Amino acid sequence: MNWQAVHLHKEWKRFQQHCTFTFNGPLATKTEAQKVNYLMTYIGDKGREIYNTFTWIPEDENTPAENQTLEGVYAKYEAYVAPRKKLIRATVNFNRRKQEVGEKFNNFVTDLRILVKDCGYAEEERMVRDAIVLRSVHDTVRKKCLEKGDTLTLEMAINIGQNHEMSQESLKAINDEDPKVHTVRDKRYSKKKTEQHGSRSRHGTSKWHKQTPSPKACTKCGYSNIHKECPARNSKCNFCHKRGHYEKVCRNKLKTHIVDEMYSTGSSSEDYDSDSFSHEINIISNEEAEKTDWWEEVKINGKKVLF
Structure with missing residues (x-):
């Protein structure tokens, strides 16, 4: 107690x-x-x-x-x-009781039935019915109760409130379902990268590009070419073992093979076709490569490519 x-x-x-x-x-x-x-x-x-x-x-x-x-x-x-037990105070408490947002309808009705006992009303059921009509949190419940007019009973009002709550919970359960959707994002090249490595045609063909050093950089050391004597003139390359340049600007090392495999799933992009694998081969070659270098023949999309 x-x-x-x-x-x-x-x-x-x-x-x-x-x-x-x-x-x-x-x-x-x-x-x-x-x-x-x-x-x-x-x-x-x-x-x-x-x-x-x-x-x-x-x-x-x-x-x-x-x-x-x-x-x-x-x-x-x-x-x-x-x-x-004060009748006036009990009446005030009963009339102040309203359904709170998120409160279960049955809990609201149970409280009304308890509070009305202390009010001394001769028609307790009618008072509880009116309280539902006036103080239910849902406009739909109040509207449907008012549509019944004088034929509305406490039992009918409770059924209206319970049915509305059940329908709202069912609708929420449907809306809250998270469908399992598996998506694959397209891997796309920026315009800058496309210009750097070459654009690929829709048939999977490739363009060949030669990477050239910056016009402001020395081709032997990679630094600014504004110098009297190149610091790499007597240096030995760690890649080709030849003298006169650094490894970072070695032309033999700059021969690279870049294969980017991109997969698109239904994209409307103008750059890629849907559901297709595309191969982009950018070969930065050296026209002065030694004849001792080896080449491999690879067949891509039905076409032979040497690299």
Whole structure:
């Protein structure tokens, strides 16, 4: 029992109902006096303090002592919490109760049914029905209830609210489903890269390009050609082992083979065809390559290419 509850009478009703279930269930075989003792263990320290303030009618020849029966003890506590039961305050609490966003409809209705008990209304069901119409969070529920007019009952209002909530949950479940979609992104070349390596035709043919050093760079050392004597004039290349240039500008090393394999899946790009493999071979060759270099013949898209 929570003696600090704002609605003490409501809290007492909840506690008393819990005790009734217990005494009629697992403790059904206990005597009346034993059940009273169990009640006093459940009621807490504050409840036992209140118990000590009560005046009890002693037993007589035909009637047991008042504090030896559940009925007698319940009556004392009912009288204790009754002054805290204010009809006007209860009515205010009932009329302020509205369904919150995200709150289950059944929880809203249950609270209304509990609050209306303390209001002293002669027609409790009609008041709960009206509260659903006025304070349901969903406009659709209120609209459908109003369409029923005077024929609307509490049961009908509850059915409308429950059906709307179920339909909203079903719709959300459908919208929240994440379909498993497997996509392959196209690998695309930028315009700058395309201009650097050459553009590929739709039939998979390739263009041949020769990589030339920057006009401002020395072809022997790779640095600015504004110098009296090249620092690489007496250096030995670590790649071809010839003298007169550095490895980074070695023409034999600049002979490269670049094969880019790109796969497109249904792209509308003008640069690539759908569902096709494309091979782009950019060969940076050296016209002065030594005859001792070896070449390999590769057949790509039905065409022979030497590299």
